[in-house]
Amino acid sequence: MTSHRRRPLLRSRSSAAPPLDDDDLLSEILLRLPPLPSSLPRASAVCKRWRCLAYNPAFSRRFRLHHRRNPPLLGYFRAGIPKLCFQPTMAAPNRVPPGRLSLKFNSYVRVLGRRHGLVLILEWPQLLVCDPVTGHQHRLAYPPEFDPDNSLINGAVLRSAAGAGDVHFQVVLVGSDYEKKLLACVYSSETGVWGTLISTPIPSGNSLCTRVCWEHAVLVGDSLYWILAGRFTVMRAEGGGLGLLSVSGFTAQIWKRKTDFDGVTSWGMGATVELDKRLSMDSEDYLDIEGYAEDNNLVFLWTGRSLFTVKLEPLQCNKLFDTNNRACYYPFEAVYATGT
Known part of the structure; x- marks a missing residue:
């Protein structure tokens, strides 16, 4: 009897390991999930x-960085003593527990700006950069040229360039010494120092420049914009570029800055929205812009009786709650996973 050796079977392409068994490929798939709090859980x-894999710290950083440009609106901060209370606006299962992102302090604080998941806070006599999601905080001393006792001060915060990951940030501080000159200075967490001070005199009799110290900045492209005066807010226009949202009576108008072939800029009006028909307003109501979420192109509007969010393009309106009291609302956009 002759014995026949069985030849080893060659593994065919069809029997290769399933794609989801490859950790690198799986991480790329998970990376592209929507940046909602419930996606990774x-x-x-x-x-x-x-x-x-989903809760690996390195992957979590990649996920936040990948979705930096399109974070959801998690909710808003409301100023109080002795903390900034976070109030979620998303529905379950994406609703963030209110106490999870609230920030506590020993005294009254003022929010100067929010961007890229960071909050810039004026906690006299210093500045504080907070990441409510991770709990990290970074304290800064003022540049020596800024005098908190004799200057009107405002600022903005933003993450550094994408190549630097989500670790480093920049703080842009602006101010005016009571109608004499405007000041600006930039801090980099990568170098740990303030840059060169920029100073320019305020034209005589021009009091509008001091308003820059009360309005929040909006980042459009590589530039930060502050409103000096008026019942409107800077916004990101559809398709990119600089836009304005103005409110007059119950009507909202969206404007966009245009540049022709000769480099001449002008403003052109886009959409006009009659908000009283969408927000169920009475004749005694009025409209005030209370906040702007730049990544979601959404404004907070107070009617004197209720607080609404209005997404501008496409137009969507949502009532948050009834209130007769005006307050400071700070929209907070960030990538966050529930359970972390």
Whole structure:
């Protein structure tokens, strides 16, 4: 009897490891999930391997960085003593627990700006950069040229360039010494120092420049814009570029800055919205702009009786709650996973 050796079977292409067994490929798939608070927790429920990957610190940083330009509006901060209370606006399962992102302080603080998941806070006599999601805080001393006792001060915060990951940030501080001159200075967490001070005199009799110290900045492209006066707010126009939202009576108008072939700029009006028909307003109501979420192109509007959010393009209106009291509302946009 002759014995026949069985030749080893060659593994065919069809029997290769399933794509989801490749950690690198799986991470690329998970990376492209919507940046909603429930996305990664839901994916982590599939199995232990997916859970380990979804909650890996390195992957979490990649996920936040990948979605930096399109974070959801998690809610808003409301000023109080002795803390900034966070109020969520998303519905379950994406609703963030109110106490999870609230910030506590020992005294009254003023919010100067929010961007890229960071909050810039004036806690006299210093500045504080907070990341409510991670809990990290960074304290800064004023540049020596800024005198908190004799200057009107405002500022903005933003993450550094994408190549630097989500670790480093910049603080842009602006101010005016009571109608004499305007000041500006930039801090980089990468170098740990303030840059060169920029100073320009305020034209005689021009009091509008001091308003820059009360309005929040809007980042459009590579520039920060502050409103000096008027019942309107800077916004990002549809398709990019600089826009304005103005409110007159119950009517909102959206304007966009245009540049012709000769480099001459002008303003052109886009949409006009009759908000009283959409917000169920009475004749005694009025409209005030209370905040702007730049990544979601959404404004907070107070009617004197209720607080609404209005997404500008496409137009969507949502009532948050009834209130007769005016307050400071600071929209907060960030990438956050529930359960972290």
